[in-house]
Amino acid sequence: MGCSKWRAVFNFGHLKAQSKLSVFLTMIIIFTYLFYCLSGYRESLPRPVYDQQTTFINKILGLNDELKQQKLDPHKNSSPGSVVRELPGFDSVDSLMQGNDNELRPDNNISIANNYGSKTFPQAIIIGVKKGGTRALLEFLRIHPDVRAVGAEPHFFDRFYDNGLEWYRNLMPRTLESQITMEKTPSYFVTKEAPRRLFALSRHTKLIVVVRDPVTRAVSDYTQTLSKQPGLPSFQSLTFRNSTTGLIDTSWSAVRIGIYAKHLENWLRYFPLSKFLFVSGERLVTDPAGEMGRVQDFLGLKRLVTDKHFYFNQTKGFPCLKKPEGSSRPRCLGKSKGRPHPQISPEVLLRLREFYRPFNMKFYQMTGHDFGWD
Numbered sequence: 001m002g003c004s005k006w007r008a009v010f011n012f013g014h015l016k017a018q019s020k021l022s023v024f025l026t027m028i029i030i031f032t033y034l035f036y037c038l039s040g041y042r043e044s045l046p047r048p049v050y051d052q053q054t055t056f057i058n059k060i061l062g063l064n065d066e067l068k069q070q071k072l073d074p075h076k077n078s079s080p081g082s083v084v085r086e087l088p089g090f091d092s093v094d095s096l097m098q099g100n101d102n103e104l105r106p107d108n109n110i111s112i113a114n115n116y117g118s119k120t121f122p123q124a125i126i127i128g129v130k131k132g133g134t135r136a137l138l139e140f141l142r143i144h145p146d147v148r149a150v151g152a153e154p155h156f157f158d159r160f161y162d163n164g165l166e167w168y169r170n171l172m173p174r175t176l177e178s179q180i181t182m183e184k185t186p187s188y189f190v191t192k193e194a195p196r197r198l199f200a201l202s203r204h205t206k207l208i209v210v211v212r213d214p215v216t217r218a219v220s221d222y223t224q225t226l227s228k229q230p231g232l233p234s235f236q237s238l239t240f241r242n243s244t245t246g247l248i249d250t251s252w253s254a255v256r257i258g259i260y261a262k263h264l265e266n267w268l269r270y271f272p273l274s275k276f277l278f279v280s281g282e283r284l285v286t287d288p289a290g291e292m293g294r295v296q297d298f299l300g301l302k303r304l305v306t307d308k309h310f311y312f313n314q315t316k317g318f319p320c321l322k323k324p325e326g327s328s329r330p331r332c333l334g335k336s337k338g339r340p341h342p343q344i345s346p347e348v349l350l351r352l353r354e355f356y357r358p359f360n361m362k363f364y365q366m367t368g369h370d371f372g373w374d
């Protein structure tokens with residue numbers, strides 16, 4: 001079409017003011033439409049590196065998925081968002097006492113996360129036990145190149161089951177064919193519905209339970225609650241239902257969680273013993289490389305995490321990683337891991353030890369493993 005023809009088309013001089021207005025409005029609509037089309041096109045163009053990095057970091061943190069989730073259901077404030085805020089990870093050696101496990105911060109351990117691969121349900125889950133050393137185990141595993149894990153505790157099979165399987169799968173990091181997806185939520189071990197729910201998803205999932213002397217575990221659990229509620233009654237008063245008879249209060253979760261045989265019974269209704277690996281929380285501290293060897297064998301992984309990855313940090317009093325994934329600096333777990341425990345009267349501890357003994361024996365028998373707590 002020549003210029004004169006265009007001029008004729010756009011020559012509105014003979015139109016009345018009202019018609020001019022409607023043509024004008026139509027033009028605005030057309031231009032707005034064209035603008036949106038063009039900006040959509042821009043989105044599909046290669047973006048500057050910094051822009052891609054933001055998306056990349058958000059992806060790593062699951063923020064995009066989280067945002068999408070919130071758009072779908074803005075009321076889901078208790079969605080992984082709140083869980084993700086429990087992002088743990090490591091504190092650097094020089095900030096051992098300053099870390100906060102509950103802050104949302106980029107997970108130090110994710111560096112070479114990528115956009116390749118796909119999100120799959122976990123092939124292995126650390127299902128327990130609370131205060132057993134589950135964080136240490138997960139972080140040690142994450143240095144293995146064939147393991148990718150969610151940093152936060154998803155709590156799918158206990159708290160967020162109603163959010164649905166897609167919600168759960170979306171929390172997972174992308175993995176390649178050769179890699180395994182993992183998560184850890186220690187409360188699964190003591191959740192009645194968890195084994196049935198997991199079994200309904202997959203009967204092939206490998207289950208790892210980090211167990212620790214139930215007496216020290218109870219004290220560790222109490223210490224954690226005390227740090228959040230300074231006015232908490234004493235350990236002793238919570239332990240006993242009746243202090244004169246020495247009757248233990250098994251309804252107190254710090255005590256109940258340690259009855260491992262009872263919880264395991266519930267899981268064995270769905271999963272055979274061969275699906276479980278019991279990791280000693282004590283050995284994870286005294287011989288992390290040895291315990292990691294067993295874990296890698298169980299997961300069918302090459303033994304790549306070895307003693308050369310660990311060193312004992314005197315200040316922390318625990319083994320730390322020489323080079324966690326994505327960092328060239330040595331790192332220890334955060335300050336909420338390896339906290340000093342309050343002094344508990346030896347009589348109370350002894351009574352608790354007596355209480356647990358038969359359950360421990362049963363547990364050793366069930367697992368075929370003597371953990372040496374008695």
Ligand SMILES: Nc1ncnc2c1ncn2[C@@H]1O[C@H](COP(=O)(O)OS(=O)(=O)O)[C@@H](OP(=O)(O)O)[C@H]1O
Pocket residue numbers: 129130131132133134135136186219220221223281284285318319320332333336337338339340
């Ligand atoms: N390497 C290393 N560094 C620090 N802490 C270690 C380590 N290995 C095991 N532990 C023990 O882990 C205990 C916390 O257990 P969890 O991570 O399972 O706790 S939680 O259930 O996730 O809150 C924690 O319990 P407390 O000592 O009572 O704080 C530690 O004893």
